[in-house]
Amino acid sequence: MINLFKIASRNLFRYKRRTLLTLGLIVIGVVSVAVFVSVTDSFKNMMIGQITDSYIGHLQVHRKGYIAAIETLPLNMNLKARAYGKIENVLKDTPGVEAYAPRIKLGGMFSNFTETTNIRLNGVDPEKEALTSPLLMSRVLEGEKAIRKGAILVPELLARGMKVKVGDLVVIIATNKDGSVNGKQFEVGGILEGVTGPGGRDGYVHIDDAADLLRMEEPEVSEIAVRVKDFSRLRSLFADIEGRLAQEKNPAGQPAFEVHTWETLSPFYNIARMIDLMTIFIKIMLVAIVLVSIMNVMIMAVYERVREIGTIAAMGTPPRRILSLFLVEGFLLGAIGAIVGALLSVGIVFILNLSKITFDFGRQTDLLLSARLNPADLIAVVGIVIVVAVAASLQPSFKAARMDPIRALGHV
Amino acid sequence: MALIVAQDLKKTFRTGDVSTEALRGVSFSIEEGAFVSFIGPSGSGKTTLLNLIGCLDKPSSGKLLVAGMEVTSLNGTDAALFRGKHIGFIFQSFNLIPVLTVFENIEYPLVMVQNVPADRRREAVEKLLEAVGMTDQRGKKPDQLSGGQKQRVAIARALVTNPDLVLADEPTANLDRDTAMTIIRLMKAIRDKLRTTFVFSTHDARIINEVESVYRLEDGILKPGDGGI
Numbered sequence: 001m002i003n004l005f006k007i008a009s010r011n012l013f014r015y016k017r018r019t020l021l022t023l024g025l026i027v028i029g030v031v032s033v034a035v036f037v038s039v040t041d042s043f044k045n046m047m048i049g050q051i052t053d054s055y056i057g058h059l060q061v062h063r064k065g066y067i068a069a070i071e072t073l074p075l076n077m078n079l080k081a082r083a084y085g086k087i088e089n090v091l092k093d094t095p096g097v098e099a100y101a102p103r104i105k106l107g108g109m110f111s112n113f114t115e116t117t118n119i120r121l122n123g124v125d126p127e128k129e130a131l132t133s134p135l136l137m138s139r140v141l142e143g144e145k146a147i148r149k150g151a152i153l154v155p156e157l158l159a160r161g162m163k164v165k166v167g168d169l170v171v172i173i174a175t176n177k178d179g180s181v182n183g184k185q186f187e188v189g190g191i192l193e194g195v196t197g198p199g200g201r202d203g204y205v206h207i208d209d210a211a212d213l214l215r216m217e218e219p220e221v222s223e224i225a226v227r228v229k230d231f232s233r234l235r236s237l238f239a240d241i242e243g244r245l246a247q248e249k250n251p252a253g254q255p256a257f258e259v260h261t262w263e264t265l266s267p268f269y270n271i272a273r274m275i276d277l278m279t280i281f282i283k284i285m286l287v288a289i290v291l292v293s294i295m296n297v298m299i300m301a302v303y304e305r306v307r308e309i310g311t312i313a314a315m316g317t318p319p320r321r322i323l324s325l326f327l328v329e330g331f332l333l334g335a336i337g338a339i340v341g342a343l344l345s346v347g348i349v350f351i352l353n354l355s356k357i358t359f360d361f362g363r364q365t366d367l368l369l370s371a372r373l374n375p376a377d378l379i380a381v382v383g384i385v386i387v388v389a390v391a392a393s394l395q396p397s398f399k400a401a402r403m404d405p406i407r408a409l410g411h412v
Numbered sequence: 413m414a415l416i417v418a419q420d421l422k423k424t425f426r427t428g429d430v431s432t433e434a435l436r437g438v439s440f441s442i443e444e445g446a447f448v449s450f451i452g453p454s455g456s457g458k459t460t461l462l463n464l465i466g467c468l469d470k471p472s473s474g475k476l477l478v479a480g481m482e483v484t485s486l487n488g489t490d491a492a493l494f495r496g497k498h499i500g501f502i503f504q505s506f507n508l509i510p511v512l513t514v515f516e517n518i519e520y521p522l523v524m525v526q527n528v529p530a531d532r533r534r535e536a537v538e539k540l541l542e543a544v545g546m547t548d549q550r551g552k553k554p555d556q557l558s559g560g561q562k563q564r565v566a567i568a569r570a571l572v573t574n575p576d577l578v579l580a581d582e583p584t585a586n587l588d589r590d591t592a593m594t595i596i597r598l599m600k601a602i603r604d605k606l607r608t609t610f611v612f613s614t615h616d617a618r619i620i621n622e623v624e625s626v627y628r629l630e631d632g633i634l635k636p637g638d639g640g641i
Contacts, residue, residue, distance in 0.1 A: 003523045010511040311507040314468060316496020316525045316573075318489055325524075405468050409503070 004321075008328040011301070018300070022293045023337045026385060029289040030341025031348060033381050036282050038349050038371040040275045043359075046367065048272065052262045054135035054195055055122075055202070057101070057225030058234055059241065060265060061087050064250060064258050066222070067265075073107045073120065075177035078220035079257075083248075087224055087257060090244050096237040098229045099131035102221035104210040108174035110154075110203075112162045119158060120202045121172065123210020132227045136204075142166050143190030151189030153204040159191045166190060172205075176214040184213045234261060283384065290334060290388045298330055298396035309400050310408025319401040326397035327390055334389020338382040349373050414477075415576060415609050416442040416465060421474035423460050423632075434460040435471070436632040442625075444576070445607040447600055449614055452629035458613035459581055461629065465611065466499055466579045467491040479576045496525035500570030502580035502612070506562040508554040508569075515541070515550040518568045526573055540568035543602060560591035567599060571608065580612035589618055596622045 012019050052058050066077045079087070084102065091100045104123035109116050126147040129136060137145040141156060143166035152172065154164060164170055166188050173183040186205065194201045211219065228237050242259040250256040263269040302309070309322060349371045357369040423435040434457045442448050450458045463469040464476060467483045468491075476484050479498045486494055495501075500521075508517045518537045522528040528536070541547045544564040554562055563583060570578045580599070584592035596619045603610050620626055628635040 007512070007523075014511050307505075307507065308509060311501075311503065311509070312520070312524060313492065314466065314495065314501050315521050315569075316492050316494070316499070317521075318492050318496075318525075320489075321524055406463055409468075409507075 004324060004328050005332070008325055008332055011305075011325075012329055012332060015301075015304075018297060019333070022297045022333060023340065025293045026290055026334065026337025026389075027341040027344060029286040030338055030381055030385060031345050033282055033286045034342060034345035034373060034378055035348050035352075035371070037279055037377050037381070038345070038373045039352070039369065040279060041374065041377070042369065042371045044272050044275050045372075046370070047268055048262065050135065050195060051266050051268055052227075052231075053133055054139055055133055056262050056265050057132050058228045058231065058262055059226040059238055060260050061091075061224040061226065061241070061245065062222070062258050062260070064254060064256055067258060067260060073105050073222070075106065075214065075220075075222075078104070078177075078222050079224070081219045083256065084219070084221055084224070086248055087245065090241060091224070091226060094237065094241055094244075096228050096230065096233060096240075097226055099128065099227045101125055101128035101132035101225045102207065103129075103223050103225060104207055104214070104216075104220065105202075105222040106174050106210060106214060108172045108213070110158065110162065111171040111173065112164050112168065113171070115162055116173075117158065117162060119155075119172065121152075121174075121210065122202050122204050123207040123213075124204055125207045129225075132225045134227075139193040139195065140190040141193050143188065145190065147204050147206055148189060149206045149209055150187060151205070152186035153190045153192045154188050155192050155194055155201045155203055157194055157201060158203070159188070164188050172213060174213050176216075180215065182213055182215055184209065283381075286381070287384060287388050290337075290385050291392045294330055294333055294389045294392040295396070297333065298326060298393045301329065302326065302396045302400045305400075306403065306408050306411035309403050310405045310411065313403060313405040314409060322403075323397045323401035326400050327393050330389050330393025330397070331386060334386045335382075337389075338385035341385075342378050342382050345378065346373060413444050414441045415444045415446070415479060416440075416611070417475075417477040418465075419475040421461070421464060421471045421476060423457075423464065423469070424472045434632050435464075437474070438629075438632070438634045439474075440627060440634060442609065442611060444609055445603065447603050447610045447624045448627065449612050449620065449623040449625070450627045450629055451614055451620060453615055456629040457632040458615075458629055460632075462579050462581050462611070462613050465577075466501065467495050496521065496573065498576045500573060500575040500578040500608075502563070502566050502570045502578060502583045504582040504585045506554070506559070506566045506586075508562055508565055510554050513551050513553055514546055514557070514565050517554065517565055518572050521569060521573050536572055536574075537568075540572055543571075543605070544568045544598060558591075559587050560594060563587060563591075563595050564598065567595070567602070571602065571606065574606075575608065577609045577611065580610065582614055582616075583612055584614065584616055584619055592616065592619060593622070 063077045063079050069077060091097050102125060106121050108119055108121060110119035124147060147153060168188045169185055170188060171183050171185050173181060175181050228234055238259060238261050245257045245259060246255045248256040312322060352371045358366045359369055419439050421435050421438040425432045425434055438461065450461060452458055464471050465478060467486060470484055481494065483494065509520060512520060515537055518540055519533050522533045522536060541550055544567055546561065546564050549557065549561060584595055587595060599610055600622060
């Protein structure tokens with residue numbers, strides 16, 4: 001086998017320019033795919049991290065039908081204490097759950113005593129929210145990075161429009177589920193940076209203040225945000241939690257709760273899917289490059305060595321051995337190109353990260369591009385190239401193996 | 413003991429509606445250790461006959477035994493295995509592999525055909541390099557050799573598998589007279605030493621005197637009185 005590789009590698013370099021050109025094409029293809037995948041994946045993962053860690057959470061649990069009506073933030077679809085207790089028991093009993101946080105979501109009027117506008121608010125438990133949405137406080141642009149009772153974190157666009165700053169007093173007016181209106185005065189505790197997606201421009205208050213504002217006689221929550229320990233296991237954990245909660249039925253005999261992953265809650269999921277589609281498309285292009293270039297080289301190699309094939313066949317080389325010889329040549333072309341391309345990609349990604357490239361996305365500016373090459377992705381790209389290289393060599397190799405020695409020896 | 417026995421060998425080539433009889437009932441017998449040449453003008457059927465003996469082609473009819481094996485019924489793979497075990501080839505244009513050195517060219521059949529371990533390969537190649545006088549040239553590539561040197565390497569390559577039979581199609585056609593004579597004498601000396609049967613085709617009258625038996629072919633027929641039965 002070693003001798004086969006030795007002979008095959010010598011054969012490859014008998015036409016140095018052609019081999020180097022083919023290798024160059026493969027290297028460019030591999031680098032393009034690997035760098036594209038690393039950059040887009042990093043962008044995607046960063047955005048998903050931003051979205052999940054700064055406000056959505058990885059999963060959310062609601063009362064059945066809440067998400068369909070979320071635009072109106074319906075208070076009559078809140079979870080009562082008993083329902084919350086059941087969900088809490090399931091979450092506590094699920095080892096993959098890192099943290100969870102109850103939220104009261106409400107719509108109200110925001111007044112600076114001279115102007116009034118509408119606002120969407122989240123009433124949160126600061127400690128639980130910090131564990132579930134660890135990046136929430138990093139969005140505080142000014143003021144205190146905390147949610148204390150009597151204070152409100154105001155979204156930056158609203159703060160700018162209403163000309164309020166940290167320390168100002170504002171009033172929030174809200175209608176509770178019974179239709180009675182109540183108002184409560186808050187101090188602006190901080191200005192919150194907006195992020196892309198629904199809920200990305202909500203204000204935050206303490207959960208007790210929200211309950212007080214809505215004059216809740218008993219504790220209620222609108223949603224429970226959940227953070228999982230291992231994001232890569234989100235789907236299985238989602239299925240597990242959903243399955244266990246599905247046992248709880250409402251009076252209509254349907255599941256009482258609904259569970260959603262961030263994917264169904266954020267429109268960024270569509271962008272993430274588009275990125276995945278583009279990745280597949282660019283991989284198909286890589287396959288085409290490798291297929292065409294290697295097939296071309298191998299067809300030429302067979303055509304140029306017809307007499308030689310006749311000679312080795314006449315000497316008694318079994319057809320399968322001739323087949324192997326040419327397949328190994330294709331394999332080597334693919335493997336060398338893929339490995340060189342992979343190493344180059346690692347270097348380029350390293351330089352990209354050293355360059356500290358920033359970009360803007362939506363209202364978020366100066367996001368640092370931190371490209372990361374996933375070893376599994378790199379191995380997959382190398383694997384694809386090698387498999388396609390061998391596949392592209394099959395037809396020419398079979399042709400060589402089936403060649404009639406007499407015709408081959410007589411070839412001019 | 414006869415190494416090759418041919419009985420009423422016929423070979424007809426067809427191109428569309430046209431058929432050409434290259435061999436028209438050839439019978440002969442060649443003993444082990446013989447040094448035999450088939451001579452005749454171009455188109456007389458020499459190469460066709462050598463191709464049949466070498467199991468590169470099949471006759472249209474007739475019987476052919478090589479090393480005790482009826483070779484006309486062998487399929488492609490079995491014929492390849494048979495050639496690898498029993499037959500060595502020397503070609504008119506030497507047909508050395510350009511990317512391999514002299515040593516590696518001689519070693520090639522042991523690697524690709526017989527899968528012989530490295531130490532035994534080295535030993536066999538060293539012995540043949542010495543036999544053909546190419547020890548000093550072992551590291552050279554074919555393009556660094558003269559025609560005579562290339563043919564010496566080709567002879568060594570044909571012999572490295574220790575075959576029963578070496579077939580050489582016009583082995584001296586691309587060589588000058590002196591080199592041609594040297595090559596024929598070298599082949600004969602090796603035959604004397606190893607007792608390998610040499611069968612070659614030629615229309616080179618210069619070397620006929622060096623051959624022990626001559627079979628004359630004309631229009632696909634073996635002419636009587638020249639060793640044919």
